[in-house]
Amino acid sequence: MPQNDTVNRRLVLAAHPKGAPTPQDLRLEEVPVPQPAEGQVLLRTLYLSLDPYMRGLMNVVGPSYAEAVKLGAPMAGGAVSRVAASKHPHFRVGDLVLGNAGWQDYALSDGKDLMPLGDMARPSLALGGLGMPAFTAHYGLLDIGQPQPGETVAVAAATGAVGSVVGQIAKLKGARVVGIAGGADKCKYAVEELGFDVCLDRRDPELAKKLAEACPDGIDVYFENVGGDVFDAVLPLLNNHARVPVCGIIAHYNDKSLPDGPNRLPLAMSTVLQKRVRMEGFIILDHYGERFRRFSREMGEWIATGKVKVREDVVEGLENAPQAFIGLLEGKNFGKLVVKVAD
Amino acid sequence: MPQNDTVNRRLVLAAHPKGAPTPQDLRLEEVPVPQPAEGQVLLRTLYLSLDPYMRGLMNVVGPSYAEAVKLGAPMAGGAVSRVAASKHPHFRVGDLVLGNAGWQDYALSDGKDLMPLGDMARPSLALGGLGMPAFTAHYGLLDIGQPQPGETVAVAAATGAVGSVVGQIAKLKGARVVGIAGGADKCKYAVEELGFDVCLDRRDPELAKKLAEACPDGIDVYFENVGGDVFDAVLPLLNNHARVPVCGIIAHYNDKSLPDGPNRLPLAMSTVLQKRVRMEGFIILDHYGERFRRFSREMGEWIATGKVKVREDVVEGLENAPQAFIGLLEGKNFGKLVVKVAD
Numbered sequence: 040m041p042q043n044d045t046v047n048r049r050l051v052l053a054a055h056p057k058g059a060p061t062p063q064d065l066r067l068e069e070v071p072v073p074q075p076a077e078g079q080v081l082l083r084t085l086y087l088s089l090d091p092y093m094r095g096l097m098n099v100v101g102p103s104y105a106e107a108v109k110l111g112a113p114m115a116g117g118a119v120s121r122v123a124a125s126k127h128p129h130f131r132v133g134d135l136v137l138g139n140a141g142w143q144d145y146a147l148s149d150g151k152d153l154m155p156l157g158d159m160a161r162p163s164l165a166l167g168g169l170g171m172p173a174f175t176a177h178y179g180l181l182d183i184g185q186p187q188p189g190e191t192v193a194v195a196a197a198t199g200a201v202g203s204v205v206g207q208i209a210k211l212k213g214a215r216v217v218g219i220a221g222g223a224d225k226c227k228y229a230v231e232e233l234g235f236d237v238c239l240d241r242r243d244p245e246l247a248k249k250l251a252e253a254c255p256d257g258i259d260v261y262f263e264n265v266g267g268d269v270f271d272a273v274l275p276l277l278n279n280h281a282r283v284p285v286c287g288i289i290a291h292y293n294d295k296s297l298p299d300g301p302n303r304l305p306l307a308m309s310t311v312l313q314k315r316v317r318m319e320g321f322i323i324l325d326h327y328g329e330r331f332r333r334f335s336r337e338m339g340e341w342i343a344t345g346k347v348k349v350r351e352d353v354v355e356g357l358e359n360a361p362q363a364f365i366g367l368l369e370g371k372n373f374g375k376l377v378v379k380v381a382d
Numbered sequence: 383m384p385q386n387d388t389v390n391r392r393l394v395l396a397a398h399p400k401g402a403p404t405p406q407d408l409r410l411e412e413v414p415v416p417q418p419a420e421g422q423v424l425l426r427t428l429y430l431s432l433d434p435y436m437r438g439l440m441n442v443v444g445p446s447y448a449e450a451v452k453l454g455a456p457m458a459g460g461a462v463s464r465v466a467a468s469k470h471p472h473f474r475v476g477d478l479v480l481g482n483a484g485w486q487d488y489a490l491s492d493g494k495d496l497m498p499l500g501d502m503a504r505p506s507l508a509l510g511g512l513g514m515p516a517f518t519a520h521y522g523l524l525d526i527g528q529p530q531p532g533e534t535v536a537v538a539a540a541t542g543a544v545g546s547v548v549g550q551i552a553k554l555k556g557a558r559v560v561g562i563a564g565g566a567d568k569c570k571y572a573v574e575e576l577g578f579d580v581c582l583d584r585r586d587p588e589l590a591k592k593l594a595e596a597c598p599d600g601i602d603v604y605f606e607n608v609g610g611d612v613f614d615a616v617l618p619l620l621n622n623h624a625r626v627p628v629c630g631i632i633a634h635y636n637d638k639s640l641p642d643g644p645n646r647l648p649l650a651m652s653t654v655l656q657k658r659v660r661m662e663g664f665i666i667l668d669h670y671g672e673r674f675r676r677f678s679r680e681m682g683e684w685i686a687t688g689k690v691k692v693r694e695d696v697v698e699g700l701e702n703a704p705q706a707f708i709g710l711l712e713g714k715n716f717g718k719l720v721v722k723v724a725d
Binding site: 102103104263266267270279285286287288290291294296297298299300301302303304305306307308309310311312313314315316317318319320321322325 | 445446447606609610613622628629630631633634637639640641642643644645646647648649650651652653654655656657658659660661662663664665668
């Protein structure tokens, strides 16, 4: 049910952010709702996903795996939408789909990028616990990290969309899990609700010391999604043959230039060498074909049986997406961040 | 035939180097030749291997994979030796063996660390082209780097004991090979004798630009044995799914502290992520059991048939080992550096 079925509100990129994005880097526009041509569907956005990778789309040159958003164009992003009009043989009005509507009320699609969601009870899960972030956790942890029973797994952003799933799956696989999260509430949640063995506050000035104490047997798998101080604290604790899946370095997405020294790269390379570390970057988009089905089956069961808990941080209203996104990069969200755009 | 069969000259660690080692960090001592106890052999050093990893043994705390040399103890190192006296049932006087005699004329061994070399025509090859450095190249390139025909492989220290073999094996596997070496003579040798497609001078102030020109299709495998400026130049050229076996970072072995900034670690991690790079450190000692036999068979054939050329840089006299080692860390050697200690 759109609030207004003739106006499409959309958030367009007004300026490439210099460092951290500001509200002025995005502009709310009102344009007419587009009409589907033959073979197209009109999508009404219900839930918009906000994810750290989107920061990279705002730069002049985008990341290697996705096109940058052009100035004046709507911000890109995954969304759960309802088909509002259809000139496509496979989609009917009312169908619930996962697609790439972007930061707007309405979008057109030729259907190729749409995944039907059936009558999913909690469709926003397609953006989080049953979607890209959890798939990132599942693939990166299991295929690259390969935690063994009794090993120690460390993960930051421990209550976020990715980190929370990394830690819970690692527990299911018999590992000891040490999380790092922003603040006491999140740490409490990670331990009491998600079952992490320990969770440390990333703002603690003694983080490195406390992490060492929390990992008396070192770290076998570090799931890298933040970079920065956390990685610096992890580095000396990595065990021989440690694995480091790299899915993000959120601490650096707002960097305007190389950070001040000292240069920690030689130390990292020396650790990789001496500890025989395997470090591997991955972009989850590469793996949908071969691996999404297994993820979907396993996570579906784990969520249904309560073995993995999924927490959402729902922001109401498309107009609040910019502030929510800025907060996401600062770690203000608590759980998977989604914007509820319409019912 | 020892020059003197009652005196054992040995180079002991006199001081932990601060930065680059100096001649004063090592001290030449004369002690009596030890006598083998029951179950031991006395070894006469013929060829001593000098390798960059030895720098790590001189620090207060050694690398993870080997004990540091204690002050006053002889420097450790692999050597080809002849059995000079034996109270061990499996070794006879005159046997040629590969062992860990260290930087001295004579050493004792209980035999467990000795590999019989038979009547090998060119026994010093057991320290280079048929030994640890070439095994490092063979394992790291083939098992981690996995170059495919038509891919681009980059390697530094291109005429060194490891790099020269990396490049030649990569050529045998159908890859395009770009080397980096210190000076015009070495570069000429890499191209004309070893068959590299291109070789660039590492001292060229425009190295980064020239490397980009030499790698129009990017870099698929970077065999990391130096670090420093070369790695900085390689980083932006890495292709999606590039592999980076890490066997050494010689440019940093003399670092007294973290180098000045900027901090290049976030850039490296961002590259690992966006390009889905797999970076993997390895210590060749870990792989003798499962993999040395294959290496030995393949390299033996390649060297015998001239498919892989091996160049040695032979320094005469144990007393010249310190200066030769200091030069090795500066890249002054041309080929695998060995010290001829006795005939």
